[in-house]
Amino acid sequence: MTHCALKAVKTTTQWDIFCCVVDNYGDIGVTWRLAKQLTNEYQINITLWVDDLNSFSHILPPLDPSLNSQKHDGVRINLWSEPLPVNYNAADVVIEAFACNLPNAVVQAMHAQHAAHKEDTSASKAPVWLNLEYLSAEAWVEGCHGLPSMQNNGLKKHFYFPGFTRNTGGLICEKDTLDQRNVWQSNSDCRRQLFSKLGLKNIDDNDTVISVFSYETSALLRLCQLWMQSDNRIHALIPKGRSLNSLQSLLPCAINDLNVGQQVVHGNLTIHILPMTDQQGYDQLLWSCDVNIVRGEDSFLRAQWAGKPFIWHIYPQEDDYHLVKLAAFMDSYCDNLSPQASKIYRSLNIAFNKEQADTAVQEWQNLDLIQPEMSLHAQQWPIYILNDADLASRLVQFVKNS
Amino acid sequence: MKTAHEIRPGNVIMLDGSPWVVLKTETTRSGRNAAIVKLKLKSVLLDSTTETTFKGEDKLDDIILERLDCTYSYFADPMYVFMDAEYNQYDVEAENLGDAAAYIVDGMEDICQVTFYEEKAISVELPITVSREVTYTEPSARGDTSGKVMKPATIAGGSTLSVADFVKTGDMIEIDTRTNEFKKRV
Numbered sequence: 001m002t003h004c005a006l007k008a009v010k011t012t013t014q015w016d017i018f019c020c021v022v023d024n025y026g027d028i029g030v031t032w033r034l035a036k037q038l039t040n041e042y043q044i045n046i047t048l049w050v051d052d053l054n055s056f057s058h059i060l061p062p063l064d065p066s067l068n069s070q071k072h073d074g075v076r077i078n079l080w081s082e083p084l085p086v087n088y089n090a091a092d093v094v095i096e097a098f099a100c101n102l103p104n105a106v107v108q109a110m111h112a113q114h115a116a117h118k119e120d121t122s123a124s125k126a127p128v129w130l131n132l133e134y135l136s137a138e139a140w141v142e143g144c145h146g147l148p149s150m151q152n153n154g155l156k157k158h159f160y161f162p163g164f165t166r167n168t169g170g171l172i173c174e175k176d177t178l179d180q181r182n183v184w185q186s187n188s189d190c191r192r193q194l195f196s197k198l199g200l201k202n203i204d205d206n207d208t209v210i211s212v213f214s215y216e217t218s219a220l221l222r223l224c225q226l227w228m229q230s231d232n233r234i235h236a237l238i239p240k241g242r243s244l245n246s247l248q249s250l251l252p253c254a255i256n257d258l259n260v261g262q263q264v265v266h267g268n269l270t271i272h273i274l275p276m277t278d279q280q281g282y283d284q285l286l287w288s289c290d291v292n293i294v295r296g297e298d299s300f301l302r303a304q305w306a307g308k309p310f311i312w313h314i315y316p317q318e319d320d321y322h323l324v325k326l327a328a329f330m331d332s333y334c335d336n337l338s339p340q341a342s343k344i345y346r347s348l349n350i351a352f353n354k355e356q357a358d359t360a361v362q363e364w365q366n367l368d369l370i371q372p373e374m375s376l377h378a379q380q381w382p383i384y385i386l387n388d389a390d391l392a393s394r395l396v397q398f399v400k401n402s
Numbered sequence: 403m404k405t406a407h408e409i410r411p412g413n414v415i416m417l418d419g420s421p422w423v424v425l426k427t428e429t430t431r432s433g434r435n436a437a438i439v440k441l442k443l444k445s446v447l448l449d450s451t452t453e454t455t456f457k458g459e460d461k462l463d464d465i466i467l468e469r470l471d472c473t474y475s476y477f478a479d480p481m482y483v484f485m486d487a488e489y490n491q492y493d494v495e496a497e498n499l500g501d502a503a504a505y506i507v508d509g510m511e512d513i514c515q516v517t518f519y520e521e522k523a524i525s526v527e528l529p530i531t532v533s534r535e536v537t538y539t540e541p542s543a544r545g546d547t548s549g550k551v552m553k554p555a556t557i558a559g560g561s562t563l564s565v566a567d568f569v570k571t572g573d574m575i576e577i578d579t580r581t582n583e584f585k586k587r588v
Contacts (some may be wrong), residue, residue, distance in 0.1 A: 022434065063426040098433065098434070099432065099436050099457050128581065131457075133432055133433075133438070134432050134433030134434070136432070136433070137434075138430070140428070140430045140440075143428075143440065144430070144438060144440055144455050146455060147453055148452075148453040148454055148455070149454055149455050149456050149457075149460070150418055150454055151418075152416075152417070152418075152461075152462075152463055154418050154419075159438070297433070315434065317431065317433075317434070317435050318435050321431050321435070329524060349561045
């Protein structure tokens, strides 16, 4: 993988990222990864403002939710409450993640700086203000990426759209992710050691291992019922959460009463209750499994970097609009596949999302027909879509040009 | 104030102290159902256009300028000529019509609103719904009557849009000018 050869931004540069936690792991997962990468690779001083530190602590266990301000991995993490618990001074760059509404104090500070610069051009300019949007493979993203949004108070905000093509904002991928993955996957001891660390027992090297991090869908239950009848042993690794809501009929007790590390065996299927891990641990899990079922945006992207076949359970939207977004990604992902592989893979993903359980089972069985092609494609895909530049490098360049 | 989602071609909005005519609106959906509105704007004061983006719920200052109910009269390149009830004629630059130009056809009787800035006609806003004749569309392929299966059609004036599969060439259809979407067969 190659990244744009950008010089590090001067170390005094201060960027603030604001994140409103909506579904526990998605938004904060993306912003936390970005914050760490900008700090590590570009030596930018990052302050990540988060409105729900409890949720954040699930993916960053050392985080203390009772503190208003703390530092982890070189990133200053501040509690975003109203009013802000600390005095706010405008940063050089202000990012509102996923169209969250910035606190008034922040907008006022930016406006004051803008007004001061209009009065005296030697004063600092207003911060570069960005709205970091959701990832989508839809064609319209290219036409909206980077456009200004003129505000009534004279400030200018830009919409920054992640995406899969050269004319978008790119995809979050740290410089060493794919190299680390290659090293990991070339040594089977890594997988064994990870499973042992996670308390996953009785998994042989030849068993099929599937990670599951989805929303609720009846297709998952039917797939589990299929896996029970499998000729070989299948392990489904599932954290406590929404996926298990669909599998209640297979569980011996209420979801809340399940213990991390607990195994539930049905025929040749073993369901393992996974502990929550930090982001590095989750990456390693994805690298170690044969198939990954992922959801939302962050795990969806990490599954692609894992270079393994995956099913994407997309965040459901009104009027089934998520199916439009799913189809756009499928168009892109399946573009270079054979007609047979494209048809099976699309149909499996659509069926999983539309709860067409019978079709999902049928297409899962058909995966055997295209397994070598899908595995090769999964390996090549990350290099193809990074387009020589990940999101952080494009973002730094965008700010430089602003 | 209007939300960005409510802004239509022909509106005039004030941004950073300057008036802009809205030529084109394009609404798309981001994650978690949030709307994103892309606007093509033309400066009223300068001969320049720009594109800009807003969240759907962003509040925009649509300025209330003098407006008159008019009907389309004729096209005198590059001006569209509109006429009010007292037979006064107003010229509007073709460029200023933006997306609305797709629905301007000879003989149309729709009441349009012509907007003035310093006594100059600067934009035209169409009714929310207009009826137009379908000049060409392929015959129904599947005999679908539900209205859920769509196909392309060309309407009087030459623009194209998606219509229900049961619509035939020669049919009159209603179109929502805010979204450029087919509403129903008349």
